Structures are given as C-alpha cells and as structure tokens.
Amino acid sequence: MSAERLAVVGRSVPRLDASDKVTGAARYVTDLALPGMVHARLWRSPVPHARLLGVDAARAAAMPGVLAVCTAAELPVARLHYGPAFKDQPILAHEVVRYAGEPVVAVVAESEARAEAALGLIDVRYQELPAATTAEAALAPDAPLIHPTLDRAGHFRDLSGLRPVPGTNVCQHYRYERGDLARAFAEADLVVEDAYRYPALSHHALEPHCALARVDADGVTVWAGTQHPFPVQKELAEVFGLPLSHVQVVVPLIGGAFGGKCYTKIEPLAAALSARVRQPVRLALSLEESARTISRHAVTVRLRTAVRRDGTLLGREADVVLDTGAYADIGPRVATKAGSRSPGPYRIPGIRIDARCVFTNNVPAGAYRGYGVPQVTWASESQMDAIAERLGLDPLDLRLRNLLERGEESVAGDTPMDGNMAEGLLAVARALDRGATGAPGRGRGLACAMKDGGGTHTVSTAIVRAHADGSVSLLAGTVEVGQGARTALAQIAAETLGVPFEAVVVGAPGTSLTPYDHGTSASRSTTLMGLAVQAAARDARAQLLGLAAGLLGTDPAGLDLREGRVGALTVAEVIRGHFGLVGGEVTGVGSFVPAQWSGSLGGATAFWETGMGAAEVEVDPETGTVRVRRYVSAADVGQAINPRECAAQDEGAAIMGLGPVLFEARAGECGQLLNPGLIDYRLPTFADLPDAFETILVENADGPGPFGAKGVGESGTFCAAPAIGNAIARATGVRFTELPMTPERVWRALRDARRGAPLP
C-alpha cells in the first residue's frame, strides 16, 4: 500500500491519552485504591552480604494498626523464589541477604505511616559475610560465592541455553567465535587495544514501582506498573501454585519504565502479603527504593581490533564483563546481547567474543533501554575513531567502508541487515556539517550502532471488536509506558479495518480479558504487536465484508470497507442488519508468531534497530565543562505509523543517553549505594538540552511490521556517549575511556595531557 493512500497511518495524530495527561485526569498505578486496602512497608538490609540469624518483630507486631509483620518463612506461598532467567531471587531474603537494601521483613498496617513507624521496632540479627562489590572482586579466585546453586527458570526460549560457570559468580558466559582470528591479527597493519568502562545507572522513571494486590476466593489479582503483565502472571501462578486462569495482572498507565519495570519485581510480595492479611495490600516504593530494586549494569569492555592500513576491519576480540548484582533478573540476556553486539554494525571476518554476567553483592541489574548495547557501543564506536585517528582516515569514511550493507549477515543464520545504515549515518553527518561553526574549543563526532530489535522468539495476540454502534475496541496486551503504543496500535487497527481513527478505543491490559503478549520491551510493540493488531483487524474486516455481502446479496470480493462504510452501509448497519438486533458484534483475532525458531540469540532477530548520532561539543579547558552545542540523531523506523511520536521516542532516548556521558552515575562504596535519590543523582534537565537538537527519521518501508514499520525507542540511546566522546577527542586531543566525562575528570585529563603525563 503506498503512503499517499493511507488514511491515518503516517499521520501525527494527537495521542489518545494527551487530554487526560494534561488535565490530571490520567490514573497511574500509584493513583489506584481498593476498598479495604492496607499498606506495606519494607525493612531492608543495611549490609551487602550476611547470614540472617533471627528477627524479633514482637514490638512491631504489637503496635496499634499493625496487621502483620512477615519474614520469608511467614509468607503463604508455594514457592519463595522467582526470576526470569533463574529462580534465584527470594520474595523476602531467606537465610542470607545478598545486597544492601534487600527486603528482609515486611510490615502491613492500616496506614503507610503506621507501617513505616513499625519498621523502627524490628530487630534483625545477622552475621556479616565477606562481600564482593565489584565485578572484578567477584571474579577473583577467592571471591565469596554468592549463589552456590542456580535453578533455571525455563520461562523464555532464548534463555534455555544459558551457561553459568559452576563454582564461580558467573551466571552467564556468552561466547561467540567465527573466522580465523589468528590470521586476522597476523595480517593486520594496525592492532588497537583499549578498555572502556560504563557506569551503573538508576532508571529513575518518575513513577516509582507500585503494586496493589487482592487475594481472595477468585484467586490473585494484581494491579502493577509492569512492562510484562503475562510473564508476571506466569510467575505469580508458580509462586502460589495456581492455574493461570486464577491469576490476573492489570496494568493501568505507567509513569515511565525504561526497562526498570521489565519482568517480575514487587508483585509476588504484594500478593503474598495480601494472602497473609486477607485484605487488599498496596506496596508503593519510594523513588529511592526503586533504585534499590533494579539498576543498569556497570560494564567493562575490552576490545582488541585488527585493521588493514586502508581501514578494513579484519578481526576483533571482545571481553565484556557486566556487574549484574545479587540476583540475575534478566542480566544474562543483557550480557548475551551486549556480547553479541560488540562487533558493532560492521563486517568483521574474524571474531571472538566473551561476555560474562557476574553476580556481586550490589543491587540487581536488569533491562535498561538498549539492553547492553549502549555500553558496548561506547567502547566500539570510541575505538573506531581511535582507529581512524591512528590511520589518518576520516571517521565517517572508516565507518562507511565497513558498514554492513542491506542483505549482509551479521551473524550466520540470523536475519540479514534489513536497512540502509549508510543513509542514516550520512544524514546525521550532513546535518551536523550544515550548522558547523568551527569556533575554537569545539569538536564534532559521530557514531552508529545496531541492536536486535523486537527481541527474539516473542509472541503477540490481539482482538479487534467491532461493536453494534460502529465503535471499535482493541484488546492488546501492550503496556502504555509513555511511548504512545495505544495511539500507534489504534492507527494500525483503524487503517486496516477501514474505520475512522476516532472510532477505536484501546484499553489497559488485564491478563484475564486481554489475549497473550510477550511484553512491552525491546522496541517490539509497534512492529510485532502491530502485526497481531493488523491480522485481527483484517479478520474483522473480512467478516464485516462477508456480512455486508450477505445483506446486499453480492460477492464480498467486490466490496470495500472505508471510513466506516461498506458502500451505502455503515459498520453499525452491517452488524445490526446481520444479527437483527441492536446488539451483536464482530470479533477479529490475530497473532504474531515468529517463523524462525533458531538464531544466535535463541531465535531470529525480528528486525535490526539502528541508530546514528552526531554531536558538536564545546569544552572549556579552564573548568573541564563540556557543553553539547548541537546533537543530531537518526532512527530507521521503516514506516512511521505516527511520525511525531517516532521522533519523540528518539529525542527522549538521545537526551536520556546524554546523562551518563556527562554527569550521571550510581556511586557505591563497600556495597552501599551512596546516591539512591535525586538529591545527589544528577539526571538530565532542561539546562542540558543542546542549543540545536534534531531527529531524522529514515523511512524506506523495509521493516517487517505493518506498512513496513520497524521499532524505535532504544536506538536513540546508543550513540550519545561515543558521538560526544569522539567530539571531545577532536576538540581537545584527549580520548576518554571512562564515563561520565565530568568536569573534574575532563579538567584533570586536559591538565595531564598538557604536562605530558599519562592519563589518570
């Protein structure tokens, strides 16, 4: 279908939720209340590693208004441990605490304040154990073993091949080899070897984690801010030993997620406490507690790359180490993806990759916008510029020489490159050149990267219901985290069905009524749920045309449904005419199931999500302050369903990506998180917005999604760090390998460079 014939796809219609969000009428998880609801607060471990000896909760339990004080042993559950990769995380710490901040005791009381007050009366006795609080320490031969045994979760196909290393803290060792690496290095004119570090981060979605649970004769119902309602439903079913039909997870609007609300977090605890007190329970974390629940992996990337004098990449060795904290969460998949993307978007004949996901006594690390790709891209794309500099080549030319072209395989057997990366890279480079000032102290840099978009081996189902009055309900399990999914999916449904956009309503997912969806992550929803919605809408459309043909006594093949009409008949007239009632409806069902079940990541990549970025910076040598004057980002979206919201995803991702480049990082000491809250954890603000900031959408309608769409949302985060780092190197002659590039770090490096001393 050509773009000009589309009615609503490709148009920047206003978001369906905009009006509610500007008037304060929008209701988020933290705004919900249940009749008879009581409140839970958590006593958290003050130490990173300890054996629990006993809990004296008598005084807390005796406080007026306190309903229950629970340790792990007192939770009425069939299984205490949960997790998407391994069943390694207890709902409350059991026998051992493995990180400072881990929940040990829960108090349920009539009010949040009462529960909080009772926490102070709890006495926990523990014996401290040696702790490993960095990945390096956890890899040492004498490191304490944080999980002596591991049970596989068995939830996800791509995780069935996990390789933990017994007797160590490595919970996943991803290895990939191809080609003749020894020959590549022997033939190389240049070998470049560097180590890059990316800091641990906090997600800090503005709405902290929250779950409300009601356990009664009907089973378990949880209202939660989760990106994965169906995997959480499965986890709860296992925790309580119930069939899936007796567990319902409902997800209203969420105030941001960015991966921090992927998979199960506090839902089993809220439900177990409700089962214990036989009343609905609300468990709302503070923002600081959310930072003690999940984090982004600190990563060290060592790259050794063999290059020919003309810039042709011959071989690469990558050693990637991720600090995954005390529980695996989805860290093993992050490690696999980080490892698999460490060659960058380039044609490299010889490759050996080792990526190790390492348990430490830190807050668990999990998914975060980009799944490890921003961390390895910081290394890989910085090193590309270092190579260009050593060979006297232009960084853009070096990339263009080695970029995968459309149809080339990155990994044998996986989906070949499905886009034109050079187009996006040239677009950002040209856009940056257009406004170049050449002012003193300024430098320009660029970067590009790719990631397996949409995840591997995921499934989505959708239902389109055309009602008797012509209005349409779309049942889709995609969670509205802010990305505008409900609007985009409604556009796909309206376009395919042939009804006005205004006729379509998309509700909040609830697992009892909404059909299965893998989850809202990996930039997959517009593409893969979009295919399910398109199939459901086609099904409903075919049925409506069939009914209309019956009414008109004609062949359905000659009929068309457009703007809510089949010829002279409205959709309402078709349905009512067929059923002979004021009621009745037409229900269309559609699914997306991947065609290929194999691939390096446990399934074929749905599409390649590519991102390109270019930055111009100004460095003040007196203070070390780096100011990003201009930033251009590009995303290949195939076909934009809603161009404005696509660009908005990319813009938001780019500015989010700016944080760890210049100032953002978790600070830890001896296993203690020193900056859990926003007083001393610096997020990007209005003041950090570049003077000129532009996003370019590449649209070649070459994606596998509806109308040629591909996902967007993560790619904007890939390139900010290396593009800015490369620009700083151009401006100052100094290359940084560790983030964030704070004024102090920059000032010291520039001072040392002036003195001719080695970098600190």
Place this chain on the structure above:
Amino acid sequence: MTVTVNGERHELTVPAWETLIECLRDRLGLLGVKKSCDVQVCGACTVLLDDQPVSACTTLAFEARGKHVRTVEGLARGEELHPVQEAFVEHGALQCGFCTPGMIMATVALLGEIPAPTPAEVKHYMRGNICRCTGYQRILDAILAAAGRLAPGGRPRDVG
C-alpha cells in the same frame, strides 16, 4: 486551617507534620499532583501557592493556611483546556505524562512572571522540573507557543 484550593474554600484540621502533597492527594483526592522524588528535585508535585510554584512534597499543608492553592485540576474550564494545556497537547509535549501536571503548573508560574520568555529563560526557569521521556525539546516548543497564545502581540523573542 482555611485553605482555598482551585477556587474552593476548605476548612481542614491537619496534623502539623502533614505535607501539602498528602493533604492534596489523600485528603482532597487531587491525584493530578504526582508523587515522585520526595526531595524537591523532580518537580512532579509542583503546585501554585498564591501563584508561586512550590514542591508539594516538601511544603507542609499548614504553610498553605489562608492561601490559594492551584493544581492542574484547576486549570481547564469544563471541557475547555487552559492555553498551556492546549499547547502541550498540540506540540506532543508529553509521553508517560507523569511529569506533565507539575511541568504545566511551573509553566503557568513562568508565564505569570515572564510573559514572553526567551528559550534560555525557559530552560533556566524550568530546570527544576525533570522529564525522563521527552528530552525537553517539545516541552520547550509548547511553552514558547503557549507564551505567544497567552500574550497576544507579545510574541516570544527568538533569541538565546
């Protein structure tokens, strides 16, 4: 104490330690006031106290006695959105929307003080309102557009 909230007078008895956000959300049901950082950094709970923006998380309810509190719920007149709300919708200046009520109230305060702000003035004034989703550019565009709409003839200056 007596407090006027969105034009309506309330006689309330509040404990000395109750914060304004607790009073507005839990007592008066104004759930558009969003609770996030608790430490007056993110601006999600921004409300106007006699037209001055304050973080409701670190303001005591008692401090609002005798004053007029305005929240996002008090902006629209029935179905008719306030020009700042309209501009946020038209410019796509929101995603998850959790920062939006505070962002809009801070904008109302800004435009009350500086009717035709420059982009630099907007960035400086609004630095206490954090948005994790949008990257700020569209919010900046919406604020400048709202300024133009609220001050006819006073088009935003295109400098800085």
